[in-house]
Amino acid sequence: MPEGHSVHRIARQFERNYVGRRVAASSPQGRFAEGAAMLDGRTATAVRAVGKQMFLEFDDDLWLRVHLGMYGAWDFAGEIIADPTIASANGRMGQTNQRGTDLDAPILDSAGENSLTSIGAPRRARVRVRMSEQTTGLGAEDDQWPPPVVGQVRLRLLTDITCADLRGPTACQIQTPDEVAATIAKLGPDPLVDDIAAGEEQFTAVVARKPTAIGQLLMDQSVVSGIGNVYRAELLFRARQNPHTPGRDVREEVVRDIWRDWVRLLAIGVETGQMMTMDDLDPDAYRAAMASRDDRHWVYHRAGLPCRICGTAILVEEMATRKLYWCPRCQA
Incomplete structure (x- = not known):
């Protein structure tokens, strides 16, 4: 299950890539068709993460609540603007003992991912955000737009340049402001x-x-x-x-x-x-x-x-x- 840091990172990317943009919403899988129809054509206006849950606000006071749970994942594709507060952190926040560590050269994990810039992918790359970390596929660019639907996509959020596909969440629902407040009030x-x-x-x-x-x-x-x-x-x-x-x-x-x-x-x-x-x-x-x-x-x-x-x-x-x-x- 994604822990708090992952959800906050995801929210930051929605802040940079979706807030202020008109969104086309659909449910290729069909399980969220009614909710997607309510969001389709609206503009994303704000996003917030609390613990393991993310809340994306749209105009007319509609909110999308997503809790990834054990199996949920977001796939991003297209032009993704990196969050500079992540990309420039050099891994040192709270790590005062790490001064002098050369992080200009990428640090790659076993999947070939540099986590410092893992949600700052180049044009037409796909970025999967799941579990505690992110993996990025940096192979040949795919010129097809929108990208083809792969697997069971509960919700697709599409702007003119960015696509986010949601799979397997524990919760994906439309909420009113009062319902959002009630959900958050139950959290520590x-x-x-x-x-x-x-x-x-x-x-x-x-x-x-x-x-x-x-x-x-x-x-x-x-x-x-x-x-x-x-x-x-x-x-x-x-x-x-x-x-x-x-x-x-x-x-x-x-x-x-x-x-x-x-x-x-x-x-x-x-x-x-x-x-x-x-x-x-x-x-x-x-x-x-x-x-x-x-x-x-x-x-x-x-x-x-x-x-x-x-x-x-x-x-x-x-x-x-x-x-x-x-x-x-x-x-x-």
């Missing part, structure tokens, strides 16, 4: 949307009264917005916190540290396009981490491998139907 604080200090107080207060394990609370979008499986595992390890401890039994200073760490890691994720959770890396190690998830995380996806700190084998177990990775010694 998002550091990129809400006042950070107020968000810390709200998060701390909610956790303090919950008997639920802290490992489950971090995945509860009504407690805090945007955290998914990867960030959950990494935040708990970085805090050296046992994931099974009831929220109300976690020391207040630890809860506050987790919030502040989430503020920092979310910002890094938005600017780099990667869930970078390792600290104090030298330039070579940083480049390796940007290129490979195996070098990017403390415990996530490392079941059976030695803890990077104590050498104990990392455990994996199921918590609330999701895989939880943790170190039984460092997080005892």
